[in-house]
Every structure is written in C-alpha cells, then in structure tokens.
Amino acid sequence: MNKKAAIELSVNMIVITVLSLVVLGIGFYLVTNIFTTATEYKEKLDEQTKNNILTVLKQSGELISLPITKYTVERGDVETIGVGIFNNAGATQTFSIAVECTEALDPEENELCAKTQGISCDSEAAGYCSTWITRGTEEKTVKNRESFVEELFVIMPEDAPSGIFGYTFKVCTGNSCGNSGSTQYGPTKKFYIIVPE
Secondary structure, X not given: OXXXXXXXXXXXXHHHHHHHHHHXXXXXXXXXXXXXXXXXXXXXXXXXXXXXHHHHHHHHOOOEEOOOOEEEOOOOOEEEEXXXXXXXXXXXXXXEEEEEXXXXXXXXXXXXXXXXXXXXXXXXXXXXXXXXXXXXXXXXXXXXXXXXXXXXXXXXXXXXXXXXXXXXXXXXXXXXOOOOXXXXXXXXXXXXXXXXX
16 A cells, blocks of 8 residues: 555656646746847847938938937936937048037936036036946948938946936047047037936
C-alpha cells in the first residue's frame, strides 16, 4: 500500500513539474513576444513621426518645423523631440544646432531663471536645465532642397525641480551658433518642458 502511494506521489510530482515547465515556457514566450512587438511599434512610431515632421515642413514652406512645443517629462525619464530643418539656402550647407534653457517658473510661478532679466539658468535653483538636452548631432551637412530631422533628447535628472522650463532652438550656418562667422538660419523656435510635482 505504501509503495503504491509513493509511486502515485512520484507520478503526481512529475506531472506537476512538467506542467510547471510548460507554463513557464509559455510565459517566457509571451513576455518576449510582447517586448519585441512594443520595440517594433516604437521604431515604427519614431519613423512615422519623422516622416510627419518632414511632410509638414515641405507643405508649410517653413525652414524649421517644431510641431509640438510642450512636453511633460517625469524625473528619471527620457523624451525625444524632433525638429525638421529644410535647406533652402541654394547650395549644400552645414547646419549647427544650439539649444538653451532661457526661462523657468516653479509651480507657484516664481522665476527660477530668466535670461532676458539677467537671472542665469545655469544655477542650482533652475536645476541646470540647459544640461538636460542632448543633441543627436553637433553638425549636419545637407544638400540644397533636402531636409532632415534633428533629434533632441531630454534626459530628466532625478533631482530636477518642478516647474515649466522654456528653451530656445536655433539653427546656424558658417560656424557653431554664437561663434564668429556664424549666421542664424531661419527663426528661433521655442519649446517648453514641464516637470510635474
């Protein structure tokens, strides 16, 4: 009787182990499939976003297209901003990009910084907000009548202060923006990053 019970227990244990392994395998398959699909959609979405920016740029006749001007970014997150640039200079041109934090308000609308009023944004109070933006390229050479999308990466630090942060986006030719021999190309664009409380 005890031998029969022991055999039944062993068989039950083997069946449970096999079923557990099958369920575990199915779980791994589903998780891998979900993450792979999400990554593919993200890449497609990014490509679609770039194509939309370039389409708007061509249709509007603008030199610089910044279709979205407000972004909410949580602490520790990364956000990508796409800016379309169209070369209408008459020849192949090398473009350089300059992005700067120029103003910031905390949630109570107190100024954290304001470049126009001489309050530097390169300060602890403003969270050194100019350092949050990383450009995709320093310079880009583009043939006449062609366009490209410049990617800006907002890398939000964990200790960023809450508030609304205003940035300027400039494109220059001839040299890096602000240096001797540089000429601004197109208008200065503005965008805002909101850091929630």
